[in-house]
Amino acid sequence: MKFPLIFPTLIILSSIFSPQSTAQDPGFRCTNPTSTTCNSLIDYKLPNTTTLSAITTLFQIRNLRSLLAANNLPITTSKDTVYNATQTLKIPFPCLCRNGTGISNHRPIYTVVPDDGLYHIAAEVFSSLVSYPQIQKVNNISDADTILVGQELWIPLPCSCDDVDGEAVMHYGYLVAAGNSVGGIAMEFNTTESTLLDLNGMGSAADLKADTIIDVPLKVCKTSLRNDSMDYPLLVPNNTYIFTANNCVRCECSAANNWILNCEPAGIQKRNGGTCPSMQCAGTSFDLGNTTSDSPCSLSRCAYGGYGNNTIYTELTQESTCPGGSGNNSSPSGNGAKGLRWSFVLAASFIGLLHLLRL
Numbered sequence: 516m517k518f519p520l521i522f523p524t525l526i527i528l529s530s531i532f533s534p535q536s537t538a539q540d541p542g543f544r545c546t547n548p549t550s551t552t553c554n555s556l557i558d559y560k561l562p563n564t565t566t567l568s569a570i571t572t573l574f575q576i577r578n579l580r581s582l583l584a585a586n587n588l589p590i591t592t593s594k595d596t597v598y599n600a601t602q603t604l605k606i607p608f609p610c611l612c613r614n615g616t617g618i619s620n621h622r623p624i625y626t627v628v629p630d631d632g633l634y635h636i637a638a639e640v641f642s643s644l645v646s647y648p649q650i651q652k653v654n655n656i657s658d659a660d661t662i663l664v665g666q667e668l669w670i671p672l673p674c675s676c677d678d679v680d681g682e683a684v685m686h687y688g689y690l691v692a693a694g695n696s697v698g699g700i701a702m703e704f705n706t707t708e709s710t711l712l713d714l715n716g717m718g719s720a721a722d723l724k725a726d727t728i729i730d731v732p733l734k735v736c737k738t739s740l741r742n743d744s745m746d747y748p749l750l751v752p753n754n755t756y757i758f759t760a761n762n763c764v765r766c767e768c769s770a771a772n773n774w775i776l777n778c779e780p781a782g783i784q785k786r787n788g789g790t791c792p793s794m795q796c797a798g799t800s801f802d803l804g805n806t807t808s809d810s811p812c813s814l815s816r817c818a819y820g821g822y823g824n825n826t827i828y829t830e831l832t833q834e835s836t837c838p839g840g841s842g843n844n845s846s847p848s849g850n851g852a853k854g855l856r857w858s859f860v861l862a863a864s865f866i867g868l869l870h871l872l873r874l
């Protein structure tokens with residue numbers, strides 16, 4: 516039995532070399548009720564020169580488009596595009612709040628290959644986004660030295676679904692670079708130093724360490740999503756876009772559009788084939804994303820309300836377009852603002868595909 520000798524050595528080595536090895540809690544603070552889910556983002560510094568396709572596979576990102584969208588890359592970018600070691604990409608992933616912390620929702624799943632070790636997987640394959648005791652803990656592995664080739668490991672990336680200062684945000688796991696300061700990061704993402712210190716449980720700005728991941732809240736666009744929508748709450752930060760409703764809908768967030776989420780038919784192949792459901796606002800001739808000016812300070816929009824089994828929900832909303840609120844102030848906020856009318860559109864086709872269509 517040589518385990519007792521090797522294992523302590525591993526612990527000592529990893530506490531020297533792994534930046535997160537002291538943090539036993541894998542996730543960011545997430546006080547939402549257990550089982551709350553949302554979409555999240557984390558920086559991944561490439562350990563190797565590799566292709567976008569390989570990264571999509573490693574993190575089990577649903578499709579290349581989602582990776583491109585998270586990085587605001589053109590949709591025409593090839594899956595074979597090479598990124599170099601030490602370049603950073605933003606990885607989109609689903610977040611799960613559990614027991615006070617947020618961790619990736621059973622994704623990515625990594626399959627052990629010959630000569631793998633938990634430390635190698637954590638520190639090298641996943642660039643220390645997690646520590647090996649964290650992988651060990653969520654996978655209920657009692658002995659870190661006994662992992663088997665072919666064994667599937669849940670890699671618990673840190674995330675959160677909590678509101679910040681009463682507003683929905685996307686929690687972004689930002690990789691701290693040498694020379695970064697808390698004030699500088701706060702300024703770059705338009706938040707405050709005290710918010711960052713609080714979210715990350717840091718006593719002072721001097722606690723910031725290069726090459727660690729910190730929780731940065733990104734302001735997101737307001738939506739009119741139903742709370743029973745399969746993609747609720749759809750978090751889309753400034754200057755990015757996302758595909759949702761099985762690729763039928765593309766939503767974009769821009770500060771220039773008053774922080775109101777703009778969704779349109781994606782006009783691309785639906786996930787798993789088939790035809791996208793109707794996206795017209797009931798009782799109107801408006802398609803999803805159509806707007807019309809009602810008055811100098813108000814416009815109506817056929818807005819995205821979420822999706823269900825074979826249905827895309829739409830809602831006619833009114834937005835004030837004049838600064839200072841001289842128009843109607845009934846712009847959508849959070850989950851279904853007052854005075855807004857739900858309408859839903861049932862799809863006539865592809866009923867047989869229903870259970871294949873989960874996001």
Ligand SMILES: *[C@@H]1O[C@H](CO)[C@@H](O)[C@H](O)[C@H]1NC(C)=O
Pocket residue numbers: 597598599
């Ligand atoms: C990777 O490095 C090569 C050679 O230095 C360079 O030509 C290429 O543009 C880099 N790739 C990216 C995505 O920056």
Ligand SMILES: *[C@@H]1O[C@H](CO)[C@@H](O)[C@H](O)[C@H]1NC(C)=O
Pocket residue numbers: 614
């Ligand atoms: C939740 O936290 C409590 C107290 O920290 C701990 O005893 C329990 O094992 C945790 N449950 C899970 C599922 O992690």
Ligand SMILES: *[C@@H]1O[C@H](CO)[C@@H](O)[C@H](O)[C@H]1NC(C)=O
Pocket residue numbers: 562563639640641
């Ligand atoms: C990077 O390359 C090294 C050595 O070739 C290998 O051990 C490691 O698994 C690679 N990492 C990834 C993420 O492919």
Ligand SMILES: *[C@@H]1O[C@H](CO)[C@@H](O)[C@H](O)[C@H]1NC(C)=O
Pocket residue numbers: 655657
């Ligand atoms: C973890 O493993 C131990 C020992 O194999 C077992 O008793 C326990 O029920 C497992 N816990 C979970 C959550 O699977």
Ligand SMILES: *[C@@H]1O[C@H](CO)[C@@H](O)[C@H](O)[C@H]1NC(C)=O
Pocket residue numbers: 705770
């Ligand atoms: C940053 O946030 C503040 C408060 O939310 C806002 O007033 C300001 O316009 C924002 N700055 C930018 C550049 O968006």
Ligand SMILES: *[C@@H]1O[C@H](CO)[C@@H](O)[C@H](O)[C@H]1NC(C)=O
Pocket residue numbers: 742743851
């Ligand atoms: C969802 O919205 C409905 C109607 O707006 C509300 O009654 C319900 O409590 C909400 N459910 C949750 C879990 O927030």
Ligand SMILES: *[C@@H]1O[C@H](CO)[C@@H](O)[C@H](O)[C@H]1NC(C)=O
Pocket residue numbers: 704705734753754770
């Ligand atoms: C939103 O993105 C634009 C363009 O990148 C940037 O100029 C602006 O400061 C950002 N605003 C916030 C609040 O992040």
Ligand SMILES: *[C@@H]1O[C@H](CO)[C@@H](O)[C@H](O)[C@H]1NC(C)=O
Pocket residue numbers: 779780801802803804805806
């Ligand atoms: C309404 O939206 C559809 C789908 O995006 C688009 O093809 C059409 O041009 C829009 N019509 C108007 C009047 O904006």
Ligand SMILES: *[C@@H]1O[C@H](CO)[C@@H](O)[C@H](O)[C@H]1NC(C)=O
Pocket residue numbers: 823824869870
């Ligand atoms: C969607 O379909 C599943 C199984 O077909 C069903 O259990 C579920 O209640 C449906 N959800 C909605 C919102 O209709």
Ligand SMILES: *[C@@H]1O[C@H](CO)[C@@H](O)[C@H](O)[C@H]1NC(C)=O
Pocket residue numbers: 809810812813833841842843
């Ligand atoms: C505000 O909305 C109401 C009802 O939707 C409408 O009758 C009124 O004309 C709007 N006012 C302005 C200034 O757009």
